[in-house]
Amino acid sequence: MDRLFIAGDWKGVPMNDRLYYQDVDLQTFEADVIKRGVEADGTAYVVLNQTAFYPTGGGQPCDTGTIEGVAVTDVEEVDGEIRHRLEAPLPEHTQRVTGRIDWDRRFDHMQQHTGQHILSATFIKLADAQTVAFHLGRDHVTIDVALSELTPELIEKAERQANQVVLENRPIDARFVTAEELEQLPLTKQPTVSENIRVVIIPDYDYNPCGGTHPKTTGEVGPIKIIGWERHRGNIRIQFLCGWRALADYTRKQHLLQDLTRMMTTSEAEIADMLQRLLAEKEALKDSLQQKETELLTYEAARYLKEAAELGNARVVQASFTGRSMQELQQLARTLTSQDEHVIALLATTTDKLQLVFARGGQVAAPMNQLLKETLPLIDGKGGGNPAMAQGGGAPTVAADAVLDHARGLLEV
Structure with missing residues (x-):
């Protein structure tokens, strides 16, 4: 039950305008408004002749609550006076007020x-x-x-x-x-x-x-x-x-x-052991998956090299994809150039943008970063790299195959 504190009960006590020191359990009190004001940011405040609202200080946040039903949003001591910042100004005629502390917060x-x-x-x-x-x-x-x-x-x-x-x-x-x-x-x-x-x-x-x-x-x-x-x-x-x-x-x-x-159909005592087993299984599956992905990339690279040779284009492998990640393209490019040191890989993938990866084998002299630099203006793109491998991307305003054809044409100039 709220307890009501009436002015004057604590005369002669140090700092007797601060009711939270007199009775920490006090939740409701009455007081007189002795000052009204507005902060620089437009927030209204009042100063009372006594208060149960604790102001921010000593590492403890302030109390909140209401004064005459108006929310008290912040309480701070400024120049020796306790300012009660309000959600809205009190009516001008209001002199005697009832304050209520948010007891759960206090x-x-x-x-x-x-x-x-x-x-x-x-x-x-x-x-x-x-x-x-x-x-x-x-x-x-x-x-x-x-x-x-x-x-x-x-x-x-x-x-x-x-x-x-x-x-x-x-x-x-x-x-x-x-x-x-x-x-x-x-x-x-x-x-x-x-x-x-x-x-x-x-x-x-x-x-x-x-x-x-x-x-x-x-x-x-x-x-x-x-x-x-x-x-x-x-x-x-x-x-x-x-x-x-x-x-x-x-x-x-x-x-x-x-x-x-x-979810794991086990007991509390066994859940830690169960999680350790699951994490170990996850790592094993991750290693196995990476191995399988490497094998697939090796097979895929060999297939692209064979198809290029059959078409009489053994020097260049050109391929475009949809939804493939830049990281996958880079790995495929490395696999291609490791399998054939005389090949150039021109790869593209389209997602929400068009991304390019250009790479060369160890026996090729053409600088891939320069080739990319001359290709990216087609798609208003950005990128970088080195003579051996370069990557970048831009807006998919031009078809991926057309962009790769342009790059291939630059190689043949």
Whole structure:
């Protein structure tokens, strides 16, 4: 159930216009509009005398929701005031407003941010590794940990210890502290501000200066699951999920695993072995196919050479195809010129464009790149190569056989 916060209940508390610090579970509140404005891009905004909307900061995205039914699309602190950017301006006469937080988004950010505190503290305890960067994204969360390498064993140990802290349902005390109190706390890191310092405390585990929103117990964080890691700028970047995100990820992967076991008619325990066998079979079939393709090309090249000789054109093999790839033409050209060092191969294929491959045997002097250069203007084409083989393509505005006839005529000049 939404809880309603009325102005004035928190007089005398530091930063008492920021209701998310007074009651993190607050979802609905009332406030007065003290300023209206329009950003440079035309976006309307309002400033309130108090707000439960958390502004972007400290690695945590802002809250969204509504003010008087108008969508709040972004919240940011600018020059000491919290601007609530709106989908549309509020009516001019509106002074007293009701704000509603998108609670699912807020609670998700609380779970992920507090999970980060727990996981970062765990890596300090297990490996004396500080977190040097933190990003709370829409899909996953990352921390950059000051480690040169990371083992699966350390990952498993850290994940288990972090979840043990969650299961113990320890209290979380997030509060502003005095300078005297600050000196007595074993801080995880030093604060980045010099006044209104707020510390998030998980007793006997983590004492972290932080301005973000956090639940009241570690149990609300839910499961913490590390889903990957990689080297990044001399550190290790760890990807993880907490709470409802972790559960959604587990559900998605479970459905995927069930689909795979059903398609492969095997059990979860045997699916890895089954996949390894399938991959091995695929590689064997690929090798066999490549061998057969080589044999077919050898036979095809021999047939073209024989037909050319029978026609009295032993010096040139000319052939056009439809739908054949450039790579296939290049391989056929190599096979032809390897079988007969005195032959010239003029090959073409038509797909969505006309592509050409010209090649010569080792005993032929004619430069194929020059021949291609003089042929491509027929099809407004581009290409390149070397004296032994050249390739290019252009618009199929001229029939392939006509283009090859033109090239052959250039050879005979």
